[in-house]
Amino acid sequence: GAVVSQHPSWVICKSGTSVKIECRSLDFQATTMFWYRQFPKQSLMLMATSNEGSKATYEQGVEKDKFLINHASLTLSTLTVTSAHPEDSSFYICSAPPSGTDTQYFGPGTRLTVL
Amino acid sequence: DQQVKQNSPSLSVQEGRISILNCDYTNSMFDYFLWYKKYPAEGPTFLISISSIKDKNEDGRFTVFLNKSAKHLSLHIVPSQPGDSAVYFCAARFSGNTPLVFGKGTRLSVIA
Numbered sequence: 692g693a694v695v696s697q698h699p700s701w702v703i704c705k706s707g708t709s710v711k712i713e714c715r716s717l718d719f720q721a722t723t724m725f726w727y728r729q730f731p732k733q734s735l736m737l738m739a740t741s742n743e744g745s746k747a748t749y750e751q752g753v754e755k756d757k758f759l760i761n762h763a764s765l766t767l768s769t770l771t772v773t774s775a776h777p778e779d780s781s782f783y784i785c786s787a788p789p790s791g792t793d794t795q796y797f798g799p800g801t802r803l804t805v806l
Numbered sequence: 807d808q809q810v811k812q813n814s815p816s817l818s819v820q821e822g823r824i825s826i827l828n829c830d831y832t833n834s835m836f837d838y839f840l841w842y843k844k845y846p847a848e849g850p851t852f853l854i855s856i857s858s859i860k861d862k863n864e865d866g867r868f869t870v871f872l873n874k875s876a877k878h879l880s881l882h883i884v885p886s887q888p889g890d891s892a893v894y895f896c897a898a899r900f901s902g903n904t905p906l907v908f909g910k911g912t913r914l915s916v917i918a
Contacts, residue, residue: 697849725905734895734910735850784849788903793838793857795899795906797849 693719693789697798704775705806712770712801714741714785720765721787725795726758729782741768741785775805809833810898812909821918825883829896829909832877837901841870841881843892844911850895854881886916 694717704710714724722743727735739749739760747760759771768787772779784800811830819825827841837858842850856863856870856879863870869882883890893913897906 695849723903734908735906737905737907740905782847786849786906794840794852794855796852797842799849800847802847 693717693787693792693794693796695785695787695796695798697783697785697801699801700799701802701804703804703806706776707774709771709773710775710803712772712783712785712803714768714770714787714798716766716787716789716796719787719789721768721789722765724762724768724785724787726760726768726770727784727786729784729800735784738770738783741770743768772803775803777805779803780805808910809836810896810907810909812894812896812912814912815910816913816915818915818917819886821888821916822885825881825886825890825914825916827881827883827894827896827912827914829879829881830877831879831898833898834874834877835900836898836907838899839870839872839879840897840899840906841868842895842897843890844895845892853894883914886914888916888918890914891916 698713724741726738741762743762749755762768786795786797788795840855841853844850854868872879893911896909
């Protein structure tokens with residue numbers, strides 16, 4: 692299947708700092724990428740849809756000023772958690788559907804811990 | 807309101823036997839269904855999918871069945887292997903380039 696990478700795989704930061712997470716489609720182009728979040732022992736919840744060349748669309752309850760998404764190219768979307776707080780600690784995962792397919796492939800995820 | 811439900815949080819099966827994981831959904835407009843396998847601290851790995859116009863799709867040891875009238879799908883793994891032990895997520899999406907709606911997952915344990 693198609694390959695999606697994420698960087699970093701884990702990050703620990705102090706409260707109040709910002710963290711950038713990158714999601715890359717390595718062997719295909721993706722006009723759309725999705726960002727999900729998973730809290731312990733819970734399901735994956737959609738945070739936002741990242742659209743290349745346009746603004747991201749956010750799910751209800753997700754603060755767009757706190758979770759900045761930039762989809763600058765057809766292979767890269769970034770999620771920046773601004774002014775992170777301990778409650779933002781979670782597992783962040785991106786996914787991307789190759790054009791012309793119905794399947795979404797996921798990155799390996801990023802574990803964020805905010806102290 | 808949960809649109810995709812996996813009512814069994816866990817399932818234990820003996821090696822070599824069949825594993826059947828179930829999933830129910832509420833929205834009849836879902837167009838495509840997918841199963842993912844996930845280990846802790848890793849992203850989901852795609853297993854198999856099925857379009858709403860089909861009732862069965864098979865890939866090696868994995869078969870997905872879809873019953874649209876019952877809004878129910880199931881994943882069959884046969885024969886089950888210890889390496890299949892993981893959390894399995896059922897997911898659904900509407901037509902087009904739309905995000906996935908996930909169930910809560912079922913933890914499968916295959917016992918040698």
